[in-house]
Amino acid sequence: xxxxxxxxxxxxxxxxxxxxxxxxxxxxxxxxxxxxxxxxxxxxxxxxxxxxxxxxxxxxxxxxxxxxxxxxxxxxxxxxxxxxxxxxxxxxxxxxxxxxxxxxxxxxxxxxxx
Amino acid sequence: xxxxxxxxxxxxxxxxxxxxxxxxxxxxxxxxxxxxxxxxxxxxxxxxxxxxxxxxxxxxxxxxxxxxxxxxxxxxxxxxxxxxxxxxxxxxxxxxxxxxxxxxxxxxxxxxxx
Numbered sequence: 001x002x003x004x005x006x007x008x009x010x011x012x013x014x015x016x017x018x019x020x021x022x023x024x025x026x027x028x029x030x031x032x033x034x035x036x037x038x039x040x041x042x043x044x045x046x047x048x049x050x051x052x053x054x055x056x057x058x059x060x061x062x063x064x065x066x067x068x069x070x071x072x073x074x075x076x077x078x079x080x081x082x083x084x085x086x087x088x089x090x091x092x093x094x095x096x097x098x099x100x101x102x103x104x105x106x107x108x109x110x111x112x113x114x
Numbered sequence: 115x116x117x118x119x120x121x122x123x124x125x126x127x128x129x130x131x132x133x134x135x136x137x138x139x140x141x142x143x144x145x146x147x148x149x150x151x152x153x154x155x156x157x158x159x160x161x162x163x164x165x166x167x168x169x170x171x172x173x174x175x176x177x178x179x180x181x182x183x184x185x186x187x188x189x190x191x192x193x194x195x196x197x198x199x200x201x202x203x204x205x206x207x208x209x210x211x212x213x214x215x216x217x218x219x220x221x222x223x224x225x226x227x228x
Contacts (some may be wrong), residue, residue, distance in 0.1 A: 001173065009154065031214055042204060043157070045216035088156065090155070090217075102217060103170070106156035 002027045006089055006105030014113050019076040021108035023089035030092055032065055032072045033102065037086045079112045086110070116141040120205050120220035127227050128190035133192040135223050137205030143212060145220065148172075148180065151202040160203075163188055195227045 003026040013019050023032065031050045035043040047056055049065035049072065056063045062075045062084075076083055090102040091107045121136035128151060139146065145164050149157040149172075159172030161180040169180050188207075192199055204213045206217040209222050 006156075033216055035217075042219040042222050043217070045218070048214070048216060050214075061157075090157075092214075100164055101159060103159070103173075104149075104157040106154060 002103050004089060004091060004103045004105040006108055008108055010104060010109050010111075012111045013079050015081060016078050019079050019083070019110055021074050021087050021089075021110075023072045023074075023105050025070045025091055025103075028069050030069075031068075031092045032063050032089055034063060034072075034074055035088045035090065035104075037088065037107070039085060041085075043088060076110075079110070081114055084110060084112050087101065116143070116207070116218040117209055118205055118220035120203075120216050122223050125223055125225045127192075127195050127225065129196060129227055130146050131192075131227075132193050133225065133227075135190040135192075135203055135205075135225070136208065137188045137220055139184050139188075139207040139218070140186065141207065141209075141218070143207035143218075144185075145208045145215075146182065147202070147206045147208075148178075148188070148190045149204045149206065150174070151204055151222070152209050157204065160190065186216060195225075197227050199225065200227045201225060 005024045033048045034046040037043045053067050054065040060077045064073045086107040088107045090104040118139045129135050144199045147162040148160040158174050163169045163182040202222050204222045205220040208215040208217050
């Protein structure tokens with residue numbers, strides 16, 4: 001079945017440093033979604049990328065979707081303590097009917113030291 | 115704003131008990147999902163439903179069943195709880211069946227089976 005791998009599993013940074021998490025799918029994705037889960041909270045949708053090679057920015061966050069639509073990355077510039085949490089990528093398999101079902105990566109846990 | 119409500123935040127049950135986890139969404143979404151979240155494993159899909167009375171197995175359906183009698187309500191049932199079902203359970207809903215809609219999660223139910 002479809003697998004979505006995410007690295008690294010953990011990342012500790014000093015406040016002000018940059019952070020990147022990478023997501024790789026075993027199958028081509030019709031789209032990729034990114035979610036953030038704060039400690040003690042639930043995953044919250046951040047963004048969706050649809051087009052091959054697409055790049056989107058949200059303030060200090062930059063999201064990329066690979067040319068082959070099998071990988072993606074999230075980059076945070078100059079991390080802040082408010083960025084702490086777990087970042088998940090997720091995607092449905094391309095083709096067929098997924099019924100909205102998403103496969104999630106294992107997540108990257110980001111801690112930021114002030 | 116979409117609201118997904120899970121009936122319990124914390125639940126403690128004994129091995130062998132029948133357990134019901136309830137989830138209600140208020141946005142007339144077609145799809146509803148049950149995921150479990152365990153450290154290092156990310157979110158794994160248990161069951162999902164794309165219409166009333168319709169259900170599909172996810173990646174880890176063993177030991178679980180579901181019920182969707184009304185569009186807004188999706189129940190997860192543990193027929194005979196076991197200690198390996200101790201986990202965080204997350205309910206989610208999404209608007210459409212094409213995999214292009216973001217998931218809206220409830221706050222989660224942390225289930226402990228003793």
